[in-house]
Amino acid sequence: MTRPESYPDRALLEWLTDAPADRGLYFAGPRDSWDFHSYRSLARLTLTTAAALRAHGVRHNDVVVVVQRSSPGFAASLFGALAAGATPSSIAPPFAFQRSEDYQRHVDHLFRTAAPALTICDEDSFEAVSKTCAGLGIRRPVLFDELVRDVEPAAAPYPLPDHALLQFTSGSSGFSRGVRVASDALRANITAMRRRLRWRPEDAGISWMPVHHDFGLTGCLINMVVTGCDGWLMQPEHFLRDPVRYLRCISENRIGLTAMPNFGLAYILRRVRPAALEGLDFSALQSVSLGAERIDPAALEAIEALLGPYGFRRGVFTPAYGGAEATLGVTGLAPHEGWTASAPDSEDGRPGTARIVGCGRPMEGVTVSVLDADDRPVPDGTVGEIVVGGTSVRGNSYVGEAGSASGTSLASGVLRSGDAGFLREGQLFVLGRLGDGIKMNGKMVFAENLEGRLHELGVPERRAAVLLGFRDGVATAAVVMEGAKPEWDAVAREVVTESLPDAELLLVHVRRSGLAVTSSGKPRRRLMWKQLCDGTLADTAAV
Structure with a gap:
């Protein structure tokens, strides 16, 4: 096995002084186009952003909120804030929410928590964020293009802030929590992930995950830039619209590393047919990191069956566990180790x-x-x-x-x-x-496992959430189903009765987009449990 020193520790901004012109980030454009920005050009843009932030009064350890889609401007804003000695905080743009009122309620809390010295937006986010800032008495946001216009780059980065990120948790158990990630912790975690994945500058990566989520931000974008590899970045909707484009990019560019939640695997299985894979080659893949939600062993086996004829190997899956409070990565498999499943x-x-x-x-x-x-x-x-x-x-x-x-x-x-x-x-x-489980008859049952069983029996992922707890002293299991088909009730009854035969079963039907979820799609079970108890969830029926 290659020694750890073969994957050296790199300072977060070391790439600014050693930025190659032949490697960089590729941003997905219309159809199959990609917009290449070399690390050399991104380094100049980053130092320009740092100078502009300082000119706007941003000082050491201030917070700079970034509300942008994945783009050259986002990368420059993120690393430019660090280069200015400030702490960047990436907040979800409006596209991550289906209803504008939900977005305003979400970001109001985040902005109050962050208390930014300055906010950088793209045009898609400017109107909504301006409304939030005005309502909270926070300084008006600035468009990235206006921020850097006619600004000369800083000669060198300023000293790093004490905290390299203000990362918000997903909020699956309540409001999102703001986590100050220490600069030393981020550097250590990036190094640990790179060594676990055996990630070298010559190993290209690809991601479609949103950059306001720690998996897409720290696990993918920051890792790519600090490592100095070619990085291919898609918007989430690009992947949802055409997952074959994502697979084709892996094949055509001999990409070695990627990452996604289990949802992405399920989506590929639902949308991609073998005929669309003819001529593709996944033999260069070294790692598909999996995290952020429950990993379904059946989905792993099905992906292996679908992509195996085209060079995909079982050992490519590298399941991992982590969270914002731990910077990101806590545990993980090494490439080619091979995943296993077990039961407590x-x-x-x-x-x-x-x-x-x-x-x-x-x-x-x-x-x-x-x-x-x-x-x-x-x-x-x-x-x-x-x-x-x-x-x-x-x-x-x-x-x-x-x-x-x-x-x-x-x-x-x-x-x-x-x-x-x-x-x-x-x-x-x-x-x-x-807190998302219940113990009955000496057995602990968890909501995520029941949701996995619902999916196995035909209820699509992210269309149902299981809530477990005691209501008026009675053990209760509620299955909340979004835009349910008639046969789903019988499936829910079977799954809950099998695991919790003595619990009261409630079937809850809500309209499409009616499930309370986080910006990364996780069910907000505790919020829905509160709504269940106070009678504000729709169409609730005891069975």
Whole structure:
């Protein structure tokens, strides 16, 4: 195996002084076009942005909010804020929300938390963000093109801020929480991910994930730039409109690394037919990092069957676990190690039934423990809370009021994740949120596992959410279905009765786009549970 020093630690802005003209970022344009920007040109634009921010009064450790789609301007704004000594914070543009009122409610909280010295927008976001800033008494945003117009680049970067990012969590358990990611923690985590993935400058990467989400931002864009590889960047809607374009780009450009949540795999399986793959070659792929949500073993097997005839190998899948509080990466598999699935032990010592895909072992400099309610380590195979420490957590902290009932806490370099999981032979298996499960008859049942079973039986992903808890003292399982087909009720009844025969079952029908979700598509179960209890969820019926 290649030694870690073969994948050297690189400072976050080191690429600015060693920026090649023959490598850079490719941004997807109309049809199959790509707009190339070399690292040399991006370095100049980044230093120009840094000079412009300083001219606008931004100072060391100020927060600069960036509301832009993935673009050269976004990359320059992000790294330009760092080069100005400020802390960038990427906030979702309006396209991430289907209703404007939901967007305003979401970003009002984020802007209050961030308290930016300046906000940089693109034209698509300017009107909505201007409205938010005016309502909160925050300085009017500036368009990126206007910010850098007629500005000479800074001669060199200013000293890095104490915190390299203000990253907001997805908000699946309440309001998004602002996490200050220390500059040293980001550098350590990028290095750890690069060494786990064996990512070299000559290994190209591709991503369609949004850059306001930590998986798309830190895991993909920042990793690409700091590594100095060619990076191919699509908008999420490009992938949704034509997933074959994404696959074709991997084949034609011999791309080695990519990443996505399980949803992306399911979407490829739903939209791509073997005939569309003729002539493609995936043999250059080294890693498809999977994270951000439950990983379905059946989806992995189906992708292997679909793409295997075209050079795709099982060991390419590198499941991982992480989160904003830990900068990003906590555990992961190495390329070609091969994924496995296992189940936790039941309380009587017999194997459980639900297979969970393993998320690998702790990354370099990271420690992972699984603890019981008394903070004692549990035996292999026993479920407990995942607790994280190490260099990728040290120096990170929350900003402002948490506004969340997630159960996650971060203090003194220790992250209590609020996630349930178990260890087996050093590998971490993640079941779901501790607060999104219910214990009955000595058995712990998690909402994510039930949602996975619904999908196996024909309910499309992201069209149903399971809520578990006690309502008026009664164990209750509610299945919230969006734009449901008539046969879905029977599926929901079968899934819940199988796992929770003594729970009250509620079937909840909401209109299309009626599920409460985060900007990255995760169900906001606790919000919907509150709505269920106060009677504001639609068409609720006991079965």
